[in-house]
Amino acid sequence: MTDPLRLGIAGLGTVGVGVVKIVQQKADLLAARSGRPVTISAVSARTKSKNRDVDISGYAWEDDPVALATRDDVDVFVELVGGDEGPAKDATEAAIAAGKDVVTANKAMLAHHGQALASAAEAAGRVIRFEAAVAGGIPVIKALTEGLAGNEISRVMGVMNGTCNYILTRMQSAGLSYDEVFEEANQLGYLEADPNLDVGGIDAGHKLALLSSIAFGTEVDFDGVALEGIGQVTIEDINQAAELGFRIKLLGVARMTGRGLEQRMTPCLVPENSPLGQLEGGTNMVVLDGDAVGQIVLRGAGAGEGPTASAVMADVLDIA
Ligand code: NDP
Numbered sequence: 001m002t003d004p005l006r007l008g009i010a011g012l013g014t015v016g017v018g019v020v021k022i023v024q025q026k027a028d029l030l031a032a033r034s035g036r037p038v039t040i041s042a043v044s045a046r047t048k049s050k051n052r053d054v055d056i057s058g059y060a061w062e063d064d065p066v067a068l069a070t071r072d073d074v075d076v077f078v079e080l081v082g083g084d085e086g087p088a089k090d091a092t093e094a095a096i097a098a099g100k101d102v103v104t105a106n107k108a109m110l111a112h113h114g115q116a117l118a119s120a121a122e123a124a125g126r127v128i129r130f131e132a133a134v135a136g137g138i139p140v141i142k143a144l145t146e147g148l149a150g151n152e153i154s155r156v157m158g159v160m161n162g163t164c165n166y167i168l169t170r171m172q173s174a175g176l177s178y179d180e181v182f183e184e185a186n187q188l189g190y191l192e193a194d195p196n197l198d199v200g201g202i203d204a205g206h207k208l209a210l211l212s213s214i215a216f217g218t219e220v221d222f223d224g225v226a227l228e229g230i231g232q233v234t235i236e237d238i239n240q241a242a243e244l245g246f247r248i249k250l251l252g253v254a255r256m257t258g259r260g261l262e263q264r265m266t267p268c269l270v271p272e273n274s275p276l277g278q279l280e281g282g283t284n285m286v287v288l289d290g291d292a293v294g295q296i297v298l299r300g301a302g303a304g305e306g307p308t309a310s311a312v313m314a315d316v317l318d319i320a
């Protein structure tokens with residue numbers, strides 16, 4: 001068997017802990033699938049003393065993600081800190097400059113700097129992978145880049161923020177208040193560090209911008225997404241829509257028009273009996289229309305420890 005693929009993981013929160021668990025618990029399976037062992041050399045987070053639900057005593061610790069990203073015993077830098085600027089971006093740039101491949105779940109960073117980071121990685125002969133950045137556990141990036149590679153895509157549509165879908169569906173079905181439902185989503189590990197990114201529609205807009213760029217071969221254009229969050233949606237709106245046979249969803253739609261790429265992420269009415277209307281809780285759904293394949297519907301957990309770590313590991317194994 002060849003040399004191990006050695007990971008350096010920055011960020012040991014919901015997603016980082018999920019990734020460590022998979023590496024520890026599925027070592028044999030990962031080695032069998034990739035043909036080489038996958039190991040962790042070093043980790044980094046803000047507070048070393050925090051109890052993390054996994055044993056990290058066997059890994060070197062770095063306070064600074066940049067130091068982690070440039071270590072000689074790290075082949076792949078796994079960025080799970082979050083934030084569009086600051087340590088996540090600094091360390092990702094440092095990793096690429098040091099000749100490492102990068103796996104990240106950070107849609108905020110990619111929506112704002114993805115083009116520059118991808119160019120830097122290409123120039124360095126490295127890759128930056130981000131399956132986990134869009135729709136959590138749903139392998140939609142691979143669906144577009146591999147499974148649907150022979151298609152021209154005419155439309156990308158979907159529910160891409162688990163928190164918003166959780167709030168919109170649980171308030172109605174369980175008769176809970178916004179605050180109660182918000183806390184449940186928090187306990188499930190769905191929320192961004194800044195929850196306004198979720199309820200403001202920004203997180204979903206980041207994801208739509210990333211998907212559009214892949215589907216239509218364009219540059220990532222987050223500023224081009226017409227955005228509206230769920231902050232104005234009331235329980236009365238939700239109940240009134242239900243009386244008329246509809247559900248309210250934070251729905252993203254991107255399509256290529258005669259005037260160029262059109263992208264919007266806004267609350268929409270969808271028929272309650274449609275697949276989108278029946279989407280409950282933190283589940284995401286992405287609908288892709290291709291000229292050869294027709295319509296493809298992908299549905300699955302859009303957030304949380306296991307589903308997101310699953311997507312991170314898919315990228316790690318590709319690199320391995
Ligand atoms: P968390 O907030 O749970 O974890 C963030 C981690 O980063 C923590 O371990 C924190 O350290 C560490 N961290 C924060 N600041 C620094 C710093 N300056 N230096 C070193 N470490 C730092 O986030 P998530 O795990 O939920 O999310 C991580 C990324 O994954 C984000 O980009 C998010 O958007 C993305 N993502 C998350 C999903 C989810 O379901 N949660 C789904 C898809 C993508 P400490 O623990 O010590 O505070």
Ligand code: HSE
Nearest residue numbers: 161162163190192303
């Ligand atoms: N906060 C995000 C959500 C996490 O709720 O969908 C997954 O990207």
